[in-house]
Amino acid sequence: MKQNFYSYKNTIVLIAICLATLMFSLEISSVPVILPTLEKLLNANLKDMQWIMNIYTIGCTTVLMAAGTLADRYGRKRILIITLTLFGISSLICGLAENIVLLIISRFFQGISGGAMLICQIATLSHQFQEGKERSKAFGIWGIILGVGLGFGPIIGGSIIAILSWKWVFLIHVPLAFLAIILVHFYVDESKDSDAKKIDIWGAITLSLSVFGLTYYITQGPDLGFSSPIALGIIITTIISFIIFIGVEKTNPYPMFNFSVFKIRNFSGAILGSIGMNFSFWPFIIYLPIYFQSYLEYDVVTVGLSLLAYTLPTLIIPPFAEYLTVKYRSGIVIPLGLFVIGLGFIVMRYGSIAEHASWLTMLPGSLLAGIGLGLTNTPVTNTTTGSVSSNRSGMASGIDMSARLITLSINIALMGYLLVEGIFSYLNTAFSKTIDSKILHSISEKIAAGNFSSLNRDFQELSLLNSSNAIFHKALAHGFEIILLYGGIGVWILALLSFILFNPKKRQNKL
Template identity: 25%
Template structure:
């Protein structure tokens, strides 16, 4: 079994034998971690609908409004791998609690501010808190539950709530903005963060390495700056097109820095990401599948929002509520995934989920301009596509975190979280650029439908590619 190149470590305090049934304490651990993951997922989308109201309330210019979302995405995606590794070194519980505290404070500041600059700072801090809390929370989950049915069940519930949280954020943002104020999209985090901070210290056990190996600073800087460059380039491409100078500079700089990161990891004595771990098929290909799963489903939400508002003429609130069906599908998929994995295999679950998602995403190509007929197709297709997508997400999480010792779970979950957050960030700019290219600037209902249809076809192809990758590269080799 591959391991990171540091002296052998043991977890302190010594862990008790792994339980095989869900005890009372584990139920509390699971509840705390699931509530947190749900809250973090909601934050990815809760402000999307509220952006115009925030711009009007604080005086954001139209060109700067996108930075409310971009500043969060940059910090959330760029720092996940670094914070996941730091959690391994200084203690996952400590990182988890500190990041939840930061999220609560940043949310309070964001809700109270009357300044655009302070709001952007609050969003950056929210993103940093998410980058730290998500891998730490997943690490605590994977190390609290033994590999097997219990962990699969926990990851299934976690994946379902993360995906449902992204959908819920779109709905909740519209409701809060219309009924109360956009400020409540920030304030809603504060009581949840306080509840987690009150309960978590007494139910979650710390996991900390006995030794204190040095942090790979060159690797940390190069991968963090590289991811920041890629995410920045992608968001600029989605906003202004792929030929935009800022987009090109970000993408090129990000790519070069990730090449530097690879070269650093080959030479450094104590690498941030040991290449032996990346050579594991389950880690490498599992994260590719996770990236594709989040690129496709989260960007589909964007495409269907665009379609319902610009082609069918729905309000933002009605469009958001329509995604409740998708959210229900992800919850069903999260509950089914552990059972399917137990009865068949992780590979079967990945391939089956990918095929289900591909079929029902492809069905959306036949959407038209008629409201009744289109919604009769859209609602069941998004429900069943959500089921398939969640089978893939749970399968990816189980695949990418299996077969690794506890001391590497922070690295494994950091990689998985990075795949998730970069996928969420990449999907919308890619699909937005496709729609823009097809419509050539036209904003009529028919032009938007044509652009969305082409983008959905590309989305379907990416889902199919994921199923093919799983079938070819994760197939168990027989002796």
């Protein structure tokens, strides 16, 4: 009887944790689908759309390494309930936001609570499920739900906005968070670590400032002027913050990042895999809906369905990746996965500029990119934690997640910059440099955001030009060609570097 109650209780705990991870993953993959709608309804521009996604990842990065220490010191159940509450409140504010500024601010707090919530989920599962077989099953189910959220997020987001409104992409988390809080409160056992280390506050602050500063410089640089005093002040502050971060981590007895782990070649090779996955695949999911909705003129549900080819392989391929890792080792599989992601982007590049472009011409490249990510993700996670001693596995996992989120933030900004510059370059040539560059840059940003409807109204001089709308669409395609080349070639370079690190002449021993 006692055993049955224990099994029932743990089943409820697993349901609560899976609800939390579903919310976290949906906020990454479902929100991109609604960005073109937000651009129209909230008068958002491309930079606003970048910040809606970027600020979430920056928020996650801010608390990622500190959350585990907080949970160990003050209780994993207590911190999990607090983070679930904050996630529900911030989601409510996101859904009720009537302007873009409030939405971006609330997304930041949603990211902070989401990042802390993710770490608490892992800590809670580790304590609640301690038997080998039961523990493996629990983490396996948790991983599947995480994959379902990421893989089906686009179609879930598209369906919600079609049936209800964009607000419910956020508001749906309010009842889910409330249910998860009730289940955690009544069924999760409290646990603490009496030997919990001190929080590396200065490390968290300086790293967050560095990431935010670089992202802000890339995103707002075109408006400020990259060489303007304000922009130069931002980038100098960013560099100083990063230097201080390195100094803090080297002198702190309990650092977030112990740089000695990078001497382990397998660890460094796997971290390059983390960077490679988030160099192009996840940043591009922010911009792919703009291509489908604005260039191909698909409705939001069709956009969501089209994105399934991009995300579903990330859910299906991981078991095959584990098999390949056992047979050929991660030093082969991770660089191979990165290479396939890059190949997918190159194939998508040709699909995006095809004469009769459609979801079918994008399908082969989308599938390849998703397969590549599926091949890379699980081996990266296993290798980062498995290549260090057990007492360092938590820190290794934190570095892995930080590398992913930092790379994601920076490349969302970089891809947006390259998209606008690619469009600007095409328009500048098409109009034979007859239009003022500031006006043309403003037009480029509107095109990059998919805002074709207001162009003739805002820039009446262009309405006199024949086939201007066709030029705008071709410019958008050219911009996407640029970022697809950037994503593909960049990942190939990282794949090569990862392969070199994984395959030295002499294998390194664990530290």
